[in-house]
Amino acid sequence: xxxxxxxxxxxxxxxxxxLVAGGGNAALCAAITARLAGAKVxxxxxxxxxxxxxxxxxxxxxxxMHNRANDFLxxxxxxxxxxxxxxRVTGGETNEELARLTIRESEDLGEWMxxxxxxxxxxxxxxLQLSRTNAFFLGGGKALVNAYYKxxxxxxxEIFYESEVCDLSIQDGVFQSAMVxxxxxxxxxxxxxxxxxxxxxxxxxxxxxxxxxxxxxxxIIRGTPYNRGGLLRELLDHGARPVGNPREFxxxxxxxxxxxxxxxxxTRLDCIPFGIVVDKHAQRxxxxxxxxxxxxxxxxxxxxxxxxxxxxxxxxxxxCMELFLPSVFPPIEGGSIRExxxxxxxxxxxxxxxxxxxxxxxxxxxxxxxxxxxCQTNQLDPPKTHWARxxxxxxxxxxxxxxxxxxxxLGVSVGERAQVLLKDGRSTKNIFAAGEIxxxxxxxxxxxxxxxxxxxxxxxxxxxREAARHALT
Amino acid sequence: xxxxxxxxxxxxxxxxxxxxxxxxxxCAVFPAMERRRTFTKQDLxxxxxLCFDCRACLYACxxxxxxxxxxxxxxxxxxxxVDTYSDYTWPxxxxxxxxxxxxxxxxxxxxxxxxxxxxxxxxxxxxxxFAAHLGSGxxxxxxxxxxxxxxxxxxxxYGFLVLLAGFVNFLRDTGGRLREVISPAAFVRAAQxxxxxVYMKGGGAGCNYPxxxxxxxxxxxxxxxxxxxxxxxxxxxxxxxxxxxLDWVAPYPIWSAPVVLGTVGGVMLLIGTVGLLxxxxxxxxEASDRQMLDLDVAxxxxxxxxxxxxxxxxxxxxxxxMGTLLAVHLGVVAGLFLTLPYGKFAHVVYRYAALVQNAIxxxxxxGQDTADGSS
Numbered sequence: 068x069x070x071x072x073x074x075x076x077x078x079x080x081x082x083x084x085x086l087v088a089g090g091g092n093a094a095l096c097a098a099i100t101a102r103l104a105g106a107k108v109x110x111x112x113x114x115x116x117x118x119x120x121x122x123x124x125x126x127x128x129x130x131x132m133h134n135r136a137n138d139f140l141x142x143x144x145x146x147x148x149x150x151x152x153x154x155r156v157t158g159g160e161t162n163e164e165l166a167r168l169t170i171r172e173s174e175d176l177g178e179w180m181x182x183x184x185x186x187x188x189x190x191x192x193x194x195l196q197l198s199r200t201n202a203f204f205l206g207g208g209k210a211l212v213n214a215y216y217k218x219x220x221x222x223x224x225e226i227f228y229e230s231e232v233c234d235l236s237i238q239d240g241v242f243q244s245a246m247v248x249x250x251x252x253x254x255x256x257x258x259x260x261x262x263x264x265x266x267x268x269x270x271x272x273x274x275x276x277x278x279x280x281x282x283x284x285x286x287i288i289r290g291t292p293y294n295r296g297g298l299l300r301e302l303l304d305h306g307a308r309p310v311g312n313p314r315e316f317x318x319x320x321x322x323x324x325x326x327x328x329x330x331x332x333x334t335r336l337d338c339i340p341f342g343i344v345v346d347k348h349a350q351r352x353x354x355x356x357x358x359x360x361x362x363x364x365x366x367x368x369x370x371x372x373x374x375x376x377x378x379x380x381x382x383x384x385x386x387c388m389e390l391f392l393p394s395v396f397p398p399i400e401g402g403s404i405r406e407x408x409x410x411x412x413x414x415x416x417x418x419x420x421x422x423x424x425x426x427x428x429x430x431x432x433x434x435x436x437x438x439x440x441x442c443q444t445n446q447l448d449p450p451k452t453h454w455a456r457x458x459x460x461x462x463x464x465x466x467x468x469x470x471x472x473x474x475x476x477l478g479v480s481v482g483e484r485a486q487v488l489l490k491d492g493r494s495t496k497n498i499f500a501a502g503e504i505x506x507x508x509x510x511x512x513x514x515x516x517x518x519x520x521x522x523x524x525x526x527x528x529x530x531x532r533e534a535a536r537h538a539l540t
Numbered sequence: 541x542x543x544x545x546x547x548x549x550x551x552x553x554x555x556x557x558x559x560x561x562x563x564x565x566x567c568a569v570f571p572a573m574e575r576r577r578t579f580t581k582q583d584l585x586x587x588x589x590l591c592f593d594c595r596a597c598l599y600a601c602x603x604x605x606x607x608x609x610x611x612x613x614x615x616x617x618x619x620x621x622v623d624t625y626s627d628y629t630w631p632x633x634x635x636x637x638x639x640x641x642x643x644x645x646x647x648x649x650x651x652x653x654x655x656x657x658x659x660x661x662x663x664x665x666x667x668x669x670f671a672a673h674l675g676s677g678x679x680x681x682x683x684x685x686x687x688x689x690x691x692x693x694x695x696x697x698y699g700f701l702v703l704l705a706g707f708v709n710f711l712r713d714t715g716g717r718l719r720e721v722i723s724p725a726a727f728v729r730a731a732q733x734x735x736x737x738v739y740m741k742g743g744g745a746g747c748n749y750p751x752x753x754x755x756x757x758x759x760x761x762x763x764x765x766x767x768x769x770x771x772x773x774x775x776x777x778x779x780x781x782x783x784x785x786l787d788w789v790a791p792y793p794i795w796s797a798p799v800v801l802g803t804v805g806g807v808m809l810l811i812g813t814v815g816l817l818x819x820x821x822x823x824x825x826e827a828s829d830r831q832m833l834d835l836d837v838a839x840x841x842x843x844x845x846x847x848x849x850x851x852x853x854x855x856x857x858x859x860x861x862m863g864t865l866l867a868v869h870l871g872v873v874a875g876l877f878l879t880l881p882y883g884k885f886a887h888v889v890y891r892y893a894a895l896v897q898n899a900i901x902x903x904x905x906x907g908q909d910t911a912d913g914s915s
Contacts, residue, residue, distance in 0.1 A: 117604075117606060124602045125602055127562055186743065186744060186745060188564065188565035188743075189565065189744075203565075204562075205565045205566070205743050205744075206562060206563055206565070206566060206596060206597070206600030206743070207560075207562030207563070207600055207602065208562075208602070209599075209600050209601065209602045210562075210596075210599070210600035213599060213600070213752070217753075326608055326609075329602075329607065331560075331602050331603070332559070332560050332562070333556055333559035333560045333603070333609075334559075335559075389577065392558075392559060393555065393558045393559055393577050394559060395555055395556050395559040397555075
C-alpha cells in the first residue's frame with residue numbers, strides 16, 4: 068500500500084503552501100479545501116494509519132441547518148432553531164458571531180460532504196429512524212474519514228502518518244516553520260500557512276492532573292490516545308489567547324471495564340434513569356431520574372469524577388433490563404442485594420440499607436419511560452424524581468461506572484476567518500485553527516449532538532480556504 | 541454444532557455491534573441484530589448466513605483489529621457459515637467434506653472423468669471414442685443416452701434432496717415453526733434480495749472487495765456466474781424437452797436455443813468465475829476464513845472447467861476429438877453434480893433460508909410498529 072511507502076519516506080522539508088497539523092475531520096476538510104483552491108498541501112497525522120483521524124473515527128452524525136427535508140433528514144432546521152438549541156446547552160457561553168457563522172456556513176453542508184465522498188445513511192425500507200436535525204454517516208465516522216482520506220489523496224494532498232508537529236517558529240504572529248518528529252527523526256518543515264487541527268488534550272493525563280490531581284488517573288478517555296494537546300500548548304505558549312475553561316470537559320458515565328482509551332460509543336450505559344447509583348460507600352449522591360436521559364447523560368461523568376475514587380455503581384433489577392440499549396459488557400449479577408454487594412466488593416449491609424431506604428421512599432405511580440412520569444420518592448435525600456420503582460425483582464444487576472471524557476473545552480481563540488487570535492488582541496497572520504482545538508469558541512459548555520463535526524467541517528473549510536488564500540497571494 | 545469458540549467469538553462481536561449500531565445502513569445483518577438483545581446459537585447461525593461478506597462493516601469499524609476489541613465480523617461469520625454447511629448437511633457422516641473442499645472437489649472430479657473415460661473405452665472401445673461422429677445422435681454414439689440421462693437425473697435428484705434437507709433443518713433450527721416460515725410474501729422478498737444480490741451493494745457503493753475500496757465488481761462477477769449457471773441449466777432443460785417431446789436429438793445446430801443459451805451461459809460463467817477467482821486471490825485475507833476460501837476456489841474452478849469443457853466440446857464436436865471431450869465434459873459435470881451439495885453451492889440454500897427468515901422478521905417488526913402507533 069502506498070501509505071507504507073510514505074511512512075518510510077522522509078517528510079519533505081519545504082515548499083508547501085499549507086501545512087495541516089492533524090488528521091481528523093477538520094484537518095481533512097481544511098486540506099481538501101486548500102488543495103481545491105490550488106495550494107500545495109502537506110497533512111501530518113500523529114497517529115499510525117489504522118488509528119488515524121482522532122475522535123472523528125468515533126462520531127456518527129452531523130448537525131446542519133437546512134430549509135427542507137431530504138433523503139436523510141425528516142424536516143427543516145432553521146438558523147434560529149439551531150441558535151436556540153446552542154444557547155440552551157451552552158447557557159450563553161458562546162461567541163454569538165462565530166456561532167451564527169457556524170450555523171449559516173453549515174447550510175446544506177451535507178451536499179458538500181457527499182461531493183467529497185461521504186455517504187449518508189438512508190432510511191432502509193423505512194426501518195431506520197432518521198433524525199430531523201442530524202444526518203447520519205453511513206458506517207459512522209471512520210467510514211467518513213476513510214472517504215475523506217481517499218479524496219484528499221486523489222487530489223494530491225501529501226499525507227504522512229506517525230508525524231507529530233512539535234515546535235513552531237512564530238515571529239510577530241507569522242508562522243515560519245515547524246519541527247516535525249517522525250520515525251525518531253526531526254525535520255523542519257516550512258510552509259506559507261499553518262492550519263492547526265490537532266484536537267484537544269483530553270488524552271494527556273498529566274495535563275488533566277494539573278486541574279484534577281490524582282483523580283485524573285481514574286478517568287477513561289473515550290477517544291483517541293493521541294489527543295495530547297501538544298500543538299495546543301505550543302500555540303498557547305506562543306501567546307495565543309485561550310478560550311474555554313481548562314478544568315472543564317465533556318464526560319459521561321462509562322462502564323468502568325472500558326478500555327482506558329478509544330472505547331468510543333459502545334461503553335456508554337443508559338441504565339441510570341431506571342435504577343439507583345451509589346458510590347464506593349454504597350451511598351446515593353444524585354437524582355437519577357432528574358430528566359430524560361439524553362438531557363442528563365452528560366452530567367454523570369462530572370458527578371462520578373467528584374465521588375471518592377471516581378467510581379460508582381448503577382443498581383437495577385430484573386424488570387429494567389429491556390428498557391435501555393444493550394451494554395457491551397455483561398452486568399454483574401446477584402440473587403440478592405447482599406450477593407450483589409459482595410460481587411461488587413461493596414459493604415453488603417450499607418448497600419442493603421441504601422436499597423431498603425430507597426424502596427421505602429418510592430411512591431405509587433404509573434411507570435412510563437417515555438414521559439416524565441409520577442414515579443418518585445418521598446422524603447429521600449437525594450430524591451429520585453421520575454421512574455423510581457422499588458428494586459425488588461431478583462436477579463439484581465449492577466454496572467460499575469467511571470467518568471468517560473469525550474473532549475476538553477480549552478482551545479485557542481479564533482476570528483471569523485479561523486485565524487488564531489493573540490492575547491494582546493492582534494491576529495496571527497497565517498495561523499488558522501479548526502476543530503476541537505477551537506471548538507470552545509462556540510461551545511463553551513455543554514454539548515449538542517453532532518455539533519463537534521459541524522464546527523470541524525465549517526471551520527475546516529474556512530481554515531483551508533483562508534490558508535490557501537494567504538499562501539497564494 | 542459450530543465450535544463453542546466460534547460461537548463465543550461471534551456472540552462477543554454481536555454484543556459490541558449491538559451497543560454501537562453504526563453499520564445499520566449497510567445490509568440486513570445489523571437491523572436483524574438490533575431485533576435481539578442476546579444471541580443464541582440459532583441467532584448467530586442465522587445472522588452469519590444473512591451476511592453477504594461485503595466487508596463494509598470491517599473497514600468502517602473503529603474497533604477493527606488491532607483495536608483491543610478486535611471486531612472482525614466478516615471473518616467470524618465466514619467461519620460460522622462453514623460450520624453451518626457441514627452441520628446441516630445429510631448424511632452427517634459427510635460433513636467433513638466441507639472442511640477439505642479442494643481435496644473433495646478435485647478428487648471427485650478427477651475420478652469421475654477417469655471413470656467416464658474408462659467406461660466408454662471398455663464398453664464402446666477406442667474406435668468409437670476416437671472417431672468423428674456427425675449428425676443426429678452423434679453424442680449418444682459415444683455415451684448412450686440412457687446412461688447419460690439416468691446417471692444425471694439420479695445425481696440431480698440426490699443433490700436436490702440433500703440440499704432440501706439442509707434447508708428444512710436450517711429453517712427449523714433458526715426460524716421456529718415451519719408453518720410460520722412457509723409464507724409466499726417472505727419467499728418473494730427473499731427471491732428479490734437473492735436475485736438482485738441486494739446485500740452486495742453495501743448500502744450503495746458496492747462491496748469493500750477485494751480491498752478497502754468500494755467496488756461493484758464482486759456483485760457483477762457473481763451475477764455472471766449465477767445467471768450463466770441458470771442459462772446453462774435452461775439450455776439443458778430445453779434440450780431435454782426437445783429430446784422428449786419433439787424427438788429432436790442432440791447435437792443441435794449452432795443457432796438453436798440450447799446451443800445459444802448454453803454458449804452465452806458458458807461464456808458468462810468463464811468470465812464470472814475467472815473474475816471472482818482473481819478478486820479472491822487479491823482479497824484481504826484478514827477478513828476471510830481459510831476453509832471458506834477453499835470452498836470458494838474449489839467450486840469456482842469446477843464451474844470454470846465445466847464451462848470450458850462444454851465450450852470446447854461445442855467447438856470441436858465435428859472432429860475426432862469430440863468423443864474424448866464429451867467424456868471429459870461429462871466427467872466434470874458428474875463431479876460438479878456429485879459435489880454440489882457438499883461444496884460452496886450449498887450457500888444458495890442457507891442464504892436463501894436466512895433471507896426468508898429476515899423477510900418474516902421485517903414484516904413482523906413493521907406490524908408491531910403499526911400496532912404501536914406513535915413509535
